[in-house]
Amino acid sequence: MNDRYIMIHYGELGTKGNNKKAFVAQLNKNIRHALKNFDVNVTYDHDHTFVDFSGEAEPIISRLKDVSGIQRISLVYKLPRDLEILKQKSLELIKEAEGKTFKVEAKRTDKTYPLSSPEIERAIASIILKNTSFKVDVHNPDIKVFVQMRNDASYVYLNTVSGAGGYPLGMNGKVLMLLSGGIDSPVASYLLLRRGIKIECLHFASPPYTSTAVIDKLEDIIGKLSYYQEDIKLHIVPFTKLQEEIYNHVDEPYCITIMRRMMVRIASIYAKKTNCLAIATGESVGQVASQTLNSIQVINSVTNFPILRPLCTLDKLDIIKISKQIGTYDISIRPHEDCCTIFAPKKPKTKPKEEECLYYEKRFDYETFVNECVENIETIQFKSGEKVE
Amino acid sequence: MIYFDNAATSKPYVEAVEAFVDVNKNNFGNPISNHGYGRKAERILEKSRESMLNLLSLSSSFNLLFTSGASESNNIAIKGIAKKYKNRGNKIISSIAEHSSVINTLEKLKEEGFEVIYLPINALGYVDPKDLEKAIDDKTILVSIMSSNNEIGSISPLDEYSKIIKKYPKCFFHSDITQSLGKIKMDYGCCDLLSFSSHKFGGVKGTGGLVFKKNISFEPIENGGEQEYGFRPGTVNVAGIKAMEVALKKSLSNLDDNLSKISKLNLLLRGFLENNPQFAVNSPLNSNPYIFSFSTLKKKASVVVEALSNKEIYVSSVSACNSKKEPFSYVVYALTNDKEISANTIRVSFSPESSEEEVNEFVNALKQIIVEVKDR
Numbered sequence: 001m002n003d004r005y006i007m008i009h010y011g012e013l014g015t016k017g018n019n020k021k022a023f024v025a026q027l028n029k030n031i032r033h034a035l036k037n038f039d040v041n042v043t044y045d046h047d048h049t050f051v052d053f054s055g056e057a058e059p060i061i062s063r064l065k066d067v068s069g070i071q072r073i074s075l076v077y078k079l080p081r082d083l084e085i086l087k088q089k090s091l092e093l094i095k096e097a098e099g100k101t102f103k104v105e106a107k108r109t110d111k112t113y114p115l116s117s118p119e120i121e122r123a124i125a126s127i128i129l130k131n132t133s134f135k136v137d138v139h140n141p142d143i144k145v146f147v148q149m150r151n152d153a154s155y156v157y158l159n160t161v162s163g164a165g166g167y168p169l170g171m172n173g174k175v176l177m178l179l180s181g182g183i184d185s186p187v188a189s190y191l192l193l194r195r196g197i198k199i200e201c202l203h204f205a206s207p208p209y210t211s212t213a214v215i216d217k218l219e220d221i222i223g224k225l226s227y228y229q230e231d232i233k234l235h236i237v238p239f240t241k242l243q244e245e246i247y248n249h250v251d252e253p254y255c256i257t258i259m260r261r262m263m264v265r266i267a268s269i270y271a272k273k274t275n276c277l278a279i280a281t282g283e284s285v286g287q288v289a290s291q292t293l294n295s296i297q298v299i300n301s302v303t304n305f306p307i308l309r310p311l312c313t314l315d316k317l318d319i320i321k322i323s324k325q326i327g328t329y330d331i332s333i334r335p336h337e338d339c340c341t342i343f344a345p346k347k348p349k350t351k352p353k354e355e356e357c358l359y360y361e362k363r364f365d366y367e368t369f370v371n372e373c374v375e376n377i378e379t380i381q382f383k384s385g386e387k388v389e
Numbered sequence: 390m391i392y393f394d395n396a397a398t399s400k401p402y403v404e405a406v407e408a409f410v411d412v413n414k415n416n417f418g419n420p421i422s423n424h425g426y427g428r429k430a431e432r433i434l435e436k437s438r439e440s441m442l443n444l445l446s447l448s449s450s451f452n453l454l455f456t457s458g459a460s461e462s463n464n465i466a467i468k469g470i471a472k473k474y475k476n477r478g479n480k481i482i483s484s485i486a487e488h489s490s491v492i493n494t495l496e497k498l499k500e501e502g503f504e505v506i507y508l509p510i511n512a513l514g515y516v517d518p519k520d521l522e523k524a525i526d527d528k529t530i531l532v533s534i535m536s537s538n539n540e541i542g543s544i545s546p547l548d549e550y551s552k553i554i555k556k557y558p559k560c561f562f563h564s565d566i567t568q569s570l571g572k573i574k575m576d577y578g579c580c581d582l583l584s585f586s587s588h589k590f591g592g593v594k595g596t597g598g599l600v601f602k603k604n605i606s607f608e609p610i611e612n613g614g615e616q617e618y619g620f621r622p623g624t625v626n627v628a629g630i631k632a633m634e635v636a637l638k639k640s641l642s643n644l645d646d647n648l649s650k651i652s653k654l655n656l657l658l659r660g661f662l663e664n665n666p667q668f669a670v671n672s673p674l675n676s677n678p679y680i681f682s683f684s685t686l687k688k689k690a691s692v693v694v695e696a697l698s699n700k701e702i703y704v705s706s707v708s709a710c711n712s713k714k715e716p717f718s719y720v721v722y723a724l725t726n727d728k729e730i731s732a733n734t735i736r737v738s739f740s741p742e743s744s745e746e747e748v749n750e751f752v753n754a755l756k757q758i759i760v761e762v763k764d765r
Contacts, residue, residue, distance in 0.1 A: 207699055208692050208693070208695035208696030208699055208758075209695075209762075209763075212698070212699070
C-alpha cells in the first residue's frame with residue numbers, strides 16, 4: 001500500500017448540479033493527459049480525484065497547478081486506523097508548515113469508530129499544542145489539519161496548494177484568439193485557457209512587411225500555451241493586400257482603426273466557420289490608441305459577435321508579470337515587426353468616429369479583400385507544441 | 390535558392406566537410422594526450438599548422454594560433470597585446486569601420502584607461518595612410534585596421550600602413566583579414582598579426598586563426614591548459630582545423646580564377662544598380678568584388694530583404710530589424726554621411742560558386758519587388 005496520495009479538490013464544479021458528472025469526467029480526462037509523463041494512477045469519486053504516484057510529489061503538484069478546474073491540491077497521507085499514528089503524523093506535518101495558528105477538522109465516515117469527530121479533533125490538537133508553538137484559531141487559522149476516519153484507513157493532510165480554478169478545459173466551448181506575437185495576446189490566451197476556454201489562434205501576417213520570423217515566434221508561443229491545451233490550431237491570414245489598400249485609401253490617423261475593423265470582420269467570418277463561439281483579443285482598455293473605449297466601441301461595431309477581452313482591466317505591468325510566469329515574455333519581446341507596427345501612423349486617432357470610418361470604407365471595395373483574406377487563410381496544426389504535418 | 394550572404398557565412402566545401410568527418414571518425418584523439426592515439430591527432434594538428442603557414446608564405450618567423458574564429462582572434466590579439474605591453478604605451482589606433490569584435494574590444498580597453506583613436510575612412514572606404522601617419526606616435530603600441538571591410542568591401546592598403554608603422558618599433562600591426570583571405574591577393578607578411586575565420590572561405594564554423602610574429606607574447610584572456618602556446622586554453626578542434634586547411638588550400642589555388650569571375654558578377658550587379666534611381670551604390674570602385682553594398686532610396690531595406698527571402702534569395706540587411714531601434718550601418722554612414730542611406734543598406738556577398746544566372750535572377754526579383762512594395 002502506498003501511503004501518500006495527491007488529492008485534488010474540485011472547484012466551482014461543485015455549483016454545477018446536473019452537469020457535474022460531465023465536468024468531473026472532462027476534468028479527469030484533462031488530469032490524466034496533464035500527467036501522461038508521470039508514473040501515476042488516477043482514480044476519482046464524487047468530490048475528489050486521487051493520484052497514486054511514486055517518487056517526488058512536487059513535480060506532479062506543480063503540473064496540476066496549471067490544469068483548469070482544480071480548486072486545491074493536497075498531499076494526503078493514508079495511515080492505519082490508529083489514533084496514535086494519526087496524532088504523530090499530524091504533528092510531523094504541521095511542524096514543517098509555516099504559520100502561527102491552526103485548526104483540526106475531523107470527519108468520520110465510519111460511524112462505528114469508537115471516538116467521535118470532536119474527540120479526534122481534540123486529541124490531535126492537544127499533541128500539537130504540547131509540542132509546537134502553534135495556537136488554535138477556529139475562525140481564521142493559518143493551517144487546517146484535515147483528518148478523515150474511513151472504513152479502510154485514516155487520512156491526514158494540510159490544505160496546501162491552490163489550483164488554477166476555473167472550469168475543465170473543453171467544457172466552455174472555444175474562442176478564436178487574435179494572436180499577434182506581442183506580450184498581451186499570449187497572456188490573454190492563458191487566462192482563457194485557465195478559465196477552461198479552448199482557443200484557436202488567428203494571426204494577421206503582412207509579408208514582406210512582417211517577417212516570417214514572427215511565425216517562428218508564434219510557434220514558440222504556442223509551444224508554451226500547449227502546456228494548457230494540447231491541440232492548438234494557428235490560422236494565418238494573408239493580410240498584405242488589404243493592409244496596402246487601407247493605406248492607399250484611408251487618411252493616416254484612421255488607418256489603425258480601419259485596420260482593426262477589418263481584422264474583426266475577418267475574425268467574425270472565420271470564427272463562425274470554425275465553430276468558435278466568440279472572438280478574443282489581448283486588448284487592455286486605454287493601453288494604446290486603438291484600445292481606448294472610443295476606439296473599442298468603433299471597432300466592435302462592425303460585428304455582433306461577442307469579443308472577449310480577458311486583459312481589459314489589467315495593467316501593463318501585471319500583464320508582463322503573467323507573461324514572465326507562463327514563459328512567453330522572452331519570446332514576445334524578440335524584435336520583429338508585426339502588422340500593427342508597420343506603417344504606424346504618427347498621430348493615430350484616439351477618439352475615432354464611426355461615420356468617419358464608414359466614409360473611408362466607402363472609398364474601396366474592402367469586402368472583396370476581406371473575403372479574399374478569409375479564403376486564403378492557412379492553418380498550422382500543433383500537437384503538444386509540435387507542428388503536425 | 391540563391392545564397393548571396395557569403396560574407397556572413399559560406400557553404401563549406403565538400404572536401405572540407407569530408408576532412409572534418411574523417412578526423413572525427415578516425416582520429417578523434419586529444420592532441421595533448423600522452424599516448425599514441427593522442428599523438429596521432431597532434432601530428433595532424435601540427436601538420437595543418439605548418440601547411441597553413443606555408444600556404445600563406447609565412448613559415449619562418451610566424452606562429453599560427455588556432456581559435457574559434459576571427460572574433461576570438463581579435464580579442465586575443467587586441468586585449469592580449471594591450472595588457473602585455475602596456476608598460477610601453479597606452480595608445481591604440483584603429484578605424485571607425487572595424488568589425489564589432491574589434492570596436493567593442495577596444496571600447497572595453499578604453500574603460501580600462503587606454504587611449505583609443507578611431508581613424509575615419511575616406512571616400513574609397515579605407516583609412517587614409519596620411520591620417521595614420523598623423524595619429525601614430527611613440528606611445529602607440531598597436532594599430533588594428535581590417536583588410537576588406539565586411540559591410541562595403543573596401544580594401545585597406547595594408548602595405549602602406551605597414552611602412553608607416555615600421556618607423557615605430559614598439560608598435561604592432563594587427564589586421565582582421567577575414568573577408569580577404571582566400572578571396573583577394575594580399576601580402577600576408579606586412580602585418581605582425583592577422584585574424585581570420587574558416588567558415589568564410591569554405592571551412593566549417595567554429596575554427597579560425599590568429600597568425601602572429603614569433604617574438605610577440607600575449608596576456609592570455611582565458612585561463613586553462615597549456616594548449617596553443619599557452620594563449621588559448623581548451624581542447625583543440627583538430628577536425629575543424631584540418632577542414633580549414635583543406636578549404637584554405639582550395640581557396641588559394643583557385644583564387645585568381647574565382648576573383649576574375651566574381652569581379653564580372655560584381656560589375657554586372659553594379660551596372661544595374663547604378664542605373665536605377667531606386668538605388669544608391671555604397672561599395673567604392675575597386676573594392677573586394679565578393680562584397681557589394683547598396684541602399685534602397687525609397688523602400689525600406691529590411692522589407693526588401695524580407696521580400697527577397699520569401700523568394701528564397703538570401704542577402705543581408707544591416708542588422709536584425711527592430712521596431713524600436715532603427716537598424717543603422719555605421720560603416721555606410723562613415724562613407725556617406727547620410728542616415729537614410731545608412732539605415733537602408735543591403736549587402737550582397739558572393740562565393741566562388743555564385744553565377745551570372747543567379748545575379749540576373751536576383752536583379753529581376755529586385756525589380757519586381759520594387760514595384761510591389763510600398764514606399765517607406
